[in-house]
Amino acid sequence: MSATGLPERVAVIGGGRMGSGIAHAFLMAGAEVAVVEQNATAASEARDRILAAVEGSVRRGAAAPDPDRLVVTVTWEALGAAGLAIEAVPELVGLKREALRRAEDLLPVDAVLATNTSSLSIDVLAEGLSRPGAFLGLHFFNPVPASALVEVVLATATAPSAADAATGWVRALGKTAITVRDSPGFASSRLGVLLGLEAIRMVEEGVATPDDIDTAMELGYKHPVGPLRLTDLVGLDVRLDIAEYLARELGPRYEPPELLRKMVAEGMLGRKSGQGFFFWDEDGTAVPTARERRR
Numbered sequence: 008m009s010a011t012g013l014p015e016r017v018a019v020i021g022g023g024r025m026g027s028g029i030a031h032a033f034l035m036a037g038a039e040v041a042v043v044e045q046n047a048t049a050a051s052e053a054r055d056r057i058l059a060a061v062e063g064s065v066r067r068g069a070a071a072p073d074p075d076r077l078v079v080t081v082t083w084e085a086l087g088a089a090g091l092a093i094e095a096v097p098e099l100v101g102l103k104r105e106a107l108r109r110a111e112d113l114l115p116v117d118a119v120l121a122t123n124t125s126s127l128s129i130d131v132l133a134e135g136l137s138r139p140g141a142f143l144g145l146h147f148f149n150p151v152p153a154s155a156l157v158e159v160v161l162a163t164a165t166a167p168s169a170a171d172a173a174t175g176w177v178r179a180l181g182k183t184a185i186t187v188r189d190s191p192g193f194a195s196s197r198l199g200v201l202l203g204l205e206a207i208r209m210v211e212e213g214v215a216t217p218d219d220i221d222t223a224m225e226l227g228y229k230h231p232v233g234p235l236r237l238t239d240l241v242g243l244d245v246r247l248d249i250a251e252y253l254a255r256e257l258g259p260r261y262e263p264p265e266l267l268r269k270m271v272a273e274g275m276l277g278r279k280s281g282q283g284f285f286f287w288d289e290d291g292t293a294v295p296t297a298r299e300r301r302r
Contacts, residue, residue: 012179013038014090014118020106022053022079024279025123026095028151030077031060035069035152036180039076041085054079060152086113091176093145095123098248103132111136119169121145126196126249129162129189140166143173146193149240158193159186191256192249199237200249204264206234210284211266217284235284236293239277247271 017033019026022042034040034057042057044050057077065071078085086092092110096102103122111120120142122132133139144160157177161170170186177184187194206220215223221233238246247268253261270276270283277283278291285293 013176015039016041016089018043018086018089018092018110018114019095020086020092020110021095021097022049022056023095023097024056025147025149025151026093027053027056027060028149029093029095029123029147030057031064032147032151032180032182034061034072034077035064037072040078041089042077042079043083043085044079044081046081050079050081064152083109083113086110087115089114089118091119091121091173093121093123098124098127098245100127100131103127104135107132107142108135111138117141119143119172121173123147126192126200126252128191129160129165133162133164139164141169143169144189144193145173145177146195148195155182156195157182157184158195159184160189160193161186162189192253196249197253197257199234200246200253200261203234203238203246204250204261204267207238207264207267207284210235211264239283239285239287239293241277242279243267243276243283244271 013033013036016039018041019030020043022030022044026042030040030042042053044053057079061072092114094103094106094110096106103124107120107122114120118141122129122144123146124132124144125146129142129144133142136142139162143162143165144158146158146160148154148156159170159173159177174184174186185194191197192200209215209220210217217235221235224230224233247263250261250263250267254263274280275282278287281287287293
């Protein structure tokens, strides 16, 4: 354990938007961070993404971290010295299980292994692990630097020591931890996805524009970002996958609207594709909605 209250080294498996955000948070908090990607191109893109986020934090007044404390690699052996490893690969059970088993084989025996899944069962992901007591969910929110919340999700076998350590690490990041029992959608996705799906239905029914629906939630209910912008940030394909999973587990109230299915089929995935319920500039700024621009 370092003087920051964090493990000396934190490993992040997957350097996409969420993985890069998690890596950025730990790097800014003083940990040494190793990010493992699937190939050299993805590793280079992840490194650029993390360093751009660091530059943004420094411009806003944060202390610049030592760049040598960041390693982005395709070599899984980088996990060998980590006290905490966080899996942040796409929301596919088989892919996550494979990454978690491979990580467990390389981690020190006293390390904690976590998944950043936003909805998949922690117990299901734990199947096949030899040390399930050291496994739990650490559900960070997008965008990670701006979000103050992390869900600590406990599987049936999660040891109290692992849960206590994870909660302490969240505090050391300057974020707030809530502890939830493993259940479909946990606490946040179960509520947030339902709100997002209803907002999509309102667009589908012509009740109001995406801009006005988001403004209603931002000004009327003090949400920092509206449900449709948030859907664009998360990715419409990701939201669709989560909704289908929750519909199977919790019932038809989570059935995805046809508009969501249509937009995903057309490649309108949100910010990452440049178009969703809003158009997105290269700098990540939302501009007039796609549907309004067509009109």
